[in-house]
Amino acid sequence: MRKFLIQISYTVLPVWLLFVGLAFYLWVTNDNSGDLMRLGLIDCGPEYADSIGTHLLPDVYYTGLEDDSLLRRDTCDVLVIGDSFSHGGGMGKKGDYVNYLAHQSGRKVVVFTPQDPTLTSPMQIAYDVLSLGCVDSTHVKNLVVEEVERYLVDRHCTFVTDHTSIPRPDPSTLEASTAEPSQDSGPLMRVRDFLFYHLFGANPIYTLTLTRPVFGGVEPDKLYFYNEDVQLGFDVTAEQQRKVIDCYDKVIALAEEKGVNLVLLVACDKYDIYQDYVVSNPYPAKTLNEDIEQWMAPRLDRFVLSKRVLHPLIEQGVKDVYLYNDTHWSPSSSGVIASEIAKKLK
Numbered sequence: 001m002r003k004f005l006i007q008i009s010y011t012v013l014p015v016w017l018l019f020v021g022l023a024f025y026l027w028v029t030n031d032n033s034g035d036l037m038r039l040g041l042i043d044c045g046p047e048y049a050d051s052i053g054t055h056l057l058p059d060v061y062y063t064g065l066e067d068d069s070l071l072r073r074d075t076c077d078v079l080v081i082g083d084s085f086s087h088g089g090g091m092g093k094k095g096d097y098v099n100y101l102a103h104q105s106g107r108k109v110v111v112f113t114p115q116d117p118t119l120t121s122p123m124q125i126a127y128d129v130l131s132l133g134c135v136d137s138t139h140v141k142n143l144v145v146e147e148v149e150r151y152l153v154d155r156h157c158t159f160v161t162d163h164t165s166i167p168r169p170d171p172s173t174l175e176a177s178t179a180e181p182s183q184d185s186g187p188l189m190r191v192r193d194f195l196f197y198h199l200f201g202a203n204p205i206y207t208l209t210l211t212r213p214v215f216g217g218v219e220p221d222k223l224y225f226y227n228e229d230v231q232l233g234f235d236v237t238a239e240q241q242r243k244v245i246d247c248y249d250k251v252i253a254l255a256e257e258k259g260v261n262l263v264l265l266v267a268c269d270k271y272d273i274y275q276d277y278v279v280s281n282p283y284p285a286k287t288l289n290e291d292i293e294q295w296m297a298p299r300l301d302r303f304v305l306s307k308r309v310l311h312p313l314i315e316q317g318v319k320d321v322y323l324y325n326d327t328h329w330s331p332s333s334s335g336v337i338a339s340e341i342a343k344k345l346k
Contacts, residue, residue, distance in 0.1 A: 034090075034325030036205050036224045048217045048324060049091070055331035056094040061102040063093065063111040068134045075139045077107035078345065081126045082146030085267045086111060090328030097265075100331075100338035101144075105345060121155040122147045123247055130254045131161070142345050143255060146265040149272060149288050150232050153240055156247040206230070210277045214314060217324035223278065226327050229271035230283040236291065245295050252299055261346040265337070266292060267329075268307040270322050273314065304340045 034049070065071050071079075080086050080098050088096050102109040114125060126145045129135065135143075147155065204227045213220030236244070248264070255262035272286040289307040296303060310333055313321050320330045329337070 034323055035327055036226065036325055051216060052091060052320060052323065052330055053095075055335070056091060057099050057103055057331075059093055059099060061093075061098050061109040061111065063087070063098075063113060065110060065112050066114060068129065068132055071112060071129065071134045072137060074110060075108075076110040077139070078102075078105070078109040078142045078144060079129075079135065079140045080109060080111045080144045080146070081122045081129065082111075082144070082265070083120070083122060083148050083151075083267075085148060085265075085328060086122075086144075086146045087113065090323055090326050091331050095331030095334055097146075097334040097337040097341070100335045101341055104335075104338050105342045107345070120151075121158065123155065123251055124159055127159070127161065127251050127254060130251070130258050130260065135258065135260065140260060142261045142263065144263045144265060144341060145251070146267060148267040149269045149286075150226075150228050152266065152288065152292075153233055153236055153244060156244040157240055159243065159247040159250075161250060204228075206271075208281065209279045210274065211279055212277065214274065214277065214319055214321070215324035216320050220319070220324075222324075223271070223274050224325065225269070225271045225274075229269040230286070233269070233286060233288045234284060236288070241291075241295060244292070248296055248299065252302060261344070262302055263304060263341055263344045264302050265304045265341065266306060268305075268310065270327055273307055273311055273322060277314070301344075304337065304344070306337060309336060309340050 062074075062076070065074060078101065083089075086096065086098055087093075090096065093099055098109055098111055101107075112125070112129065122145050126143060130143075205224055206227050206229075208223045208225075210221045210223050215222070252262055252264075266289060268289055269286065271283070272289060275281060275283075275286060289305055292303075293300065293305055293308070306329070310321050310329065313333070313336070321333050322329045
């Protein structure tokens with residue numbers, strides 16, 4: 001036994017202590033550092049987050065409806081279905097556009113959060129919610145569907161109308177969960193990211209230099225963005241274009257049939273909105289926002305295209321339109337986006 005303990009002290013224990021020490025270090029140095037800095041492990045410090053936090057609002061909107069039985073029993077003026085931009089991505093619930101929309105409109109806003117983590121297509125979920133009659137007996141007058149540009153084409157290409165993606169709910173579930181979706185990767189996940197991206201693989205965070213300062217961080221002329229921003233959404237084929245349009249048309253038609261006012265929000269990729277300011281850009285120009293605007297011209301009154309709304313602010317010299325250390329836009333931009341959505345509510 002003594003020999004066994006001695007062997008452990010020379011082998012397992014040092015590795016375990018190293019693992020714990022690394023987890024503690026990454027937890028402390030990357031606190032409040034945004035999703036990009038946590039993945040890239042670039043220390044941003046709390047000062048930037050504190051300065052951006054001055055724009056945060058008190059929580060007023062409701063989140064956590066996890067199955068359609070709960071959705072059928074709830075009432076709200078505005079139902080939101082979306083991805084991380086609609087679930088507190090960036091600075092958390094207090095800083096996202098949903099919270100600003102609730103404050104600005106004075107209406108009850110509910111975010112639908114399906115339990116199944118594989119349900120990642122907001123347009124598919126929106127179609128299923130409408131086709132299942134989940135809002136037929138409630139007072140949902142407005143449906144806001146948000147989707148990030150990065151995954152839009154792939155998601156629309158898998159859109160179906162012949163079956164529902166929403167699993168049947170557990171009848172014993174009576175109360176909606178009020179748990180906020182986690183925006184923190186946790187110490188163990190950070191150790192995994194550190195070991196994988198720095199020792200065994202390529203860092204998923206890319207960096208480009210900008211022609212002028214556009215952020216309030218420690219490197220105001222540095223653009224940090226997720227690698228998929230320049231890997232997805234390019235070279236859309238004619239068949240993919242048809243599927244994107246067809247997905248939009250079917251969801252719009254079903255919403256009209258149900259008497260629900262539909263607002264479609266396209267969240268621009270961080271690379272896309274800043275690409276015009278990159279010095280010696282090695283990546284191709286991304287035009288998906290402009291393409292959607294052209295493809296959906298007859299239905300454009302349904303859309304809020306965030307690039308069209310937010311890009312002029314950058315032109316005017318507004319800093320931190322998107323967060324320096326994150327993939328999401330800032331709380332102040334959330335307020336601008338919410339204002340545009342509010343104009344389309346009925």
